[in-house]
Amino acid sequence: xxxxxxxxxxxxxxxxxxxxxxxxxxxxxxxxxxxxxxxxxxxxxxxxxxxxxxxxxxxxxxxxxxxxxxxxxxxxxxxxxxxxxxxxxxxxxxxxxxxxxxxxxxxxxxxxxxxxxxxxxxxxxxxxxxxxxxxxxxxxxxxxxxxxxxxxxxxxxxxxxxxxxxxxxxxxxxxxxxxxxxxxxxxxxxxxxxxxxxxxxxxxxxxxxxxxxxxxxxxxxxxxxxxxxxxxxxxxxxxxxxxxxxxxxxxxxxxxxxxxxxxxxxxxxxxxxxxxxxxxxxxxxxxxxxxxxxxxxxxxxxxxxxxxxxxxxxxxxxxxxxxxxxxxxxxxxxxxxxxxxxxxxxxxxxxxxxxxxxxxxx
Amino acid sequence: xxxxxxxxxxxxxxxxxxxxxxxxxxxxxxxxxxxxxxxxxxxxxxxxxxxxxxxxxxxxxxxxxxxxxxxxxxxxxxxxxxxxxxxxxxxxxxxxxxxxxxxxxxxxxxxxxxxxxxxxxxxxxxxxxxxxxxxxxxxxxxxxxxxxxxxxxxxxxxxxxxxxxxxxxxxxxxxxxxxxxxxxxxxxxxxxxxxxxxxxxxxxxxxxxxxxxxxxx
Numbered sequence: 001x002x003x004x005x006x007x008x009x010x011x012x013x014x015x016x017x018x019x020x021x022x023x024x025x026x027x028x029x030x031x032x033x034x035x036x037x038x039x040x041x042x043x044x045x046x047x048x049x050x051x052x053x054x055x056x057x058x059x060x061x062x063x064x065x066x067x068x069x070x071x072x073x074x075x076x077x078x079x080x081x082x083x084x085x086x087x088x089x090x091x092x093x094x095x096x097x098x099x100x101x102x103x104x105x106x107x108x109x110x111x112x113x114x115x116x117x118x119x120x121x122x123x124x125x126x127x128x129x130x131x132x133x134x135x136x137x138x139x140x141x142x143x144x145x146x147x148x149x150x151x152x153x154x155x156x157x158x159x160x161x162x163x164x165x166x167x168x169x170x171x172x173x174x175x176x177x178x179x180x181x182x183x184x185x186x187x188x189x190x191x192x193x194x195x196x197x198x199x200x201x202x203x204x205x206x207x208x209x210x211x212x213x214x215x216x217x218x219x220x221x222x223x224x225x226x227x228x229x230x231x232x233x234x235x236x237x238x239x240x241x242x243x244x245x246x247x248x249x250x251x252x253x254x255x256x257x258x259x260x261x262x263x264x265x266x267x268x269x270x271x272x273x274x275x276x277x278x279x280x281x282x283x284x285x286x287x288x289x290x291x292x293x294x295x296x297x298x299x300x301x302x303x304x305x306x307x308x309x310x311x312x313x314x315x316x317x318x319x320x321x322x323x324x325x326x327x328x329x330x331x332x333x334x335x336x337x338x339x340x341x342x343x344x345x346x347x348x349x350x351x352x353x354x355x356x357x358x359x360x361x362x
Numbered sequence: 363x364x365x366x367x368x369x370x371x372x373x374x375x376x377x378x379x380x381x382x383x384x385x386x387x388x389x390x391x392x393x394x395x396x397x398x399x400x401x402x403x404x405x406x407x408x409x410x411x412x413x414x415x416x417x418x419x420x421x422x423x424x425x426x427x428x429x430x431x432x433x434x435x436x437x438x439x440x441x442x443x444x445x446x447x448x449x450x451x452x453x454x455x456x457x458x459x460x461x462x463x464x465x466x467x468x469x470x471x472x473x474x475x476x477x478x479x480x481x482x483x484x485x486x487x488x489x490x491x492x493x494x495x496x497x498x499x500x501x502x503x504x505x506x507x508x509x510x511x512x513x514x515x516x517x518x519x520x521x522x523x524x525x526x527x528x529x530x531x532x533x534x535x536x537x538x539x540x541x542x543x544x545x546x547x548x549x550x551x552x553x554x555x556x557x558x559x560x561x562x563x564x565x566x567x568x569x570x571x572x573x574x575x576x577x578x579x
Contacts, residue, residue: 130426169434170444173446219472
């Protein structure tokens, strides 16, 4: 059990430049991502609708916009805000600057994280962490440690993944991308669609509606590029998250799936879910709407999910239409009444698996 | 919390491939240089420390996987083609945790950080928290040489809950007196140099707080 709460969230994503626009958009008809030649090739890509321009200036503009929204919601005194520690999770940091500026534009991940913290107007200690697609939750884990050890009362957690050709070229090389659309959990799924996002979560020791009941981490070393087909490590990590929260499996009302539309990865996660739950609770994937935002996906999807639940809705899983019998369950959106406990899965290259238990304290 | 087997590995770039082949029988070509450098140092530390049990792996770096990133950007993107899969994977500095697990070490979690130079106490702090879930945490600092003349660096120590003969007790000190300033790059080498050289405690400080290292017994 942790004594940490989600005080405020903000998001810039393909669904909109701020969280409210994203939730509004998510309640509407699904959109198909455009093919973005900025990222190389002709793969569909979920881009943040912010004016194109110099990579670094665009990144800073996105950060300032998210910061303004988060700061308004957090309602901290100026001195408290300025002193916030900032933990940044990403798998690519500023490698996108290379696309326009070449080698001279590359900077260490810590320097880029400092730049982000400055754009947020915070000057507390900065840490950068990379655990591939779970990076945002690795950042959250560090934040929970600071709060648990009494080092900080509030911590700013950022998950950031901004457009870059390297990531798209890498996923293309691994043959993991869909040429059309992300279809999480769907019978016709054929790969991921990547996206960019900046998700911001202000974690606090001060009680707020959503408490972080526990965050568990695991390692799936079956392959460095994908999960074990039987989902063993994912199941173990989800079980650890529930144990940390002191939940029985029947207590879980909703599972936020990692599922991004990869044929085998979705199946591995489904195997883990079926091992732990009977019947399987409601589930949702957000990667059909946001794209797979990699290191940003934890904070980004957390922000979007909590904002949707605050409006009384479990979001629909965009891209899903035909259930896959092999998975054994299907995601379902709709009324969020009664959703109090959420299990939130992430996994990534290099075997990283994380599962977050969130509880609505009312 | 106790510290075991602090070691500072320095490898001249020209010797790197031979060192990897010597330790692992063959070069781990798909792993990339940064991950192999992590593995060399981590494995040396584990060899010296012995023991078993669930293991966390936590390390920091300034530059990360420079060689793989250069290769991926140079060889693939300039041509506008997909990146070679394992070159791309090797750009992720976190890879070493899984590779260590594949070598039969019971790794339960891993993370790669980048820190301000004086923020090294974050590493033992985080390791201490991880020890609630695993018995041991490997803590390291790994840096590929950015220029031909400098050596690659892979510095590691093992932190664990259980006291063992020869282990060093590690305690956080809130108000350090006579503490020497250390950095993320040099705190493990300084502990390694101190280890066994004197019975007097070593107190190193970074931003905010300090850690005292005391020979046990």
